[in-house]
Amino acid sequence: MSIALSVLTPGSPGFAEAVEQVAALRIAVFREWPYLYDGTLEFERWYIAKLSEAEGAIIVAAKDGDTVIGVSTGMPLLSEHEELIGPFSEYGYDPAEVFYGAETVTLPEYRGRGLYREFLERRREHARRLGGFRWETFCGVVRPADHPLRDHEARPVEAVWERLGYRRIEGLTTGFSWKDLNEEEKSEKLMQFWVREL
Template identity: 45%
Template sequence: MDSPHTIGLFRGPEISARLDDVARLRIGVFRAWPYLYEGSFEYEREYLAAYARSKDSLFVLASDDGKVIGASTGLPLSDDTPEFHKPFVERGMPVESVFYFGESVLLPEYRGRGIGHAFFDRREAHARALGRFRWAAFCSVDRENDDPRRPQEYRPNDAFWHKRGYQRRAGMTMHLPWQEAGRGEVIHPLTFWLRDLEQNA
């Protein structure tokens, strides 16, 4: 039987006290394919600083018996760092019209219970409530299908994202470095997925 969970929302300044919860989940969940992220709290503090500074950021946290077992984040794209802006600027899309979904991380044993949909529902509602965003966007790391490190049982989230109304925008790609287990720092391509928030609101 599935254990119960609760969903909590933390906005703007409220998120500062929850940064360590999200950092721990990112380090744990992103160590697996396709990110293969060798995380550190130093890197996490630098990455999550943008969310701590933004008055319109959002953390959606899933908890079970007081333990945070999942997290989903978002903030206005204009409040993130310039490398996130570049693919939009290059296509003439106003950065101010985009609400960026940073990540959804969930412990494996809690998947398949509708928490992923709850994460998207809450972030999309938050972006719409702010009243100035045309687009919701996130990015996903690009990996070769024949990469020998890819687990046989791995299933990408593309079908889930398509059902949520998101479309992968080929060519809207940025490059970010992070430490990969056993390889050191590697520069990774990540391609954006977008949804028009004015449709099917």
């Protein structure tokens, strides 16, 4: 099985199609623990529209033949939603110096092959090429230890982030609202930022 990685930016061939595939992959992968996301394509298209609008955006896409099986996306933090920009300003970072990694998702059957590290490194290289950034960041959902839908067989990804050089910044958080698989309505989820120096 041969998996090919490509780096796409706004205006490059295949970028618009890849944005659509990001939406579909987010819905599929984020249904799993810890996100438990009951997503819709309509919301996803709105949420990721900034990928198409942002100068400096990137999609790293992994394909098995013609099928996209994983993606990693990013853009300058200042091109993102205020829920992401505001906490950095309040914490004392200059948002203009921060590159935001939005999501890195891979279908379950393709995990454990080193794609995750490759995704993050390609995204990091892109941010360095753009220039002007001092920090790279992303955020992850914080779930209580006694959550009723906790998957006790899922491997915690925080240890991977630490090995790759990211640090959990205490107090640097935000909130996103979505509907969990076991919820009737949306509720706000605590999101913790992880940061590493470029």
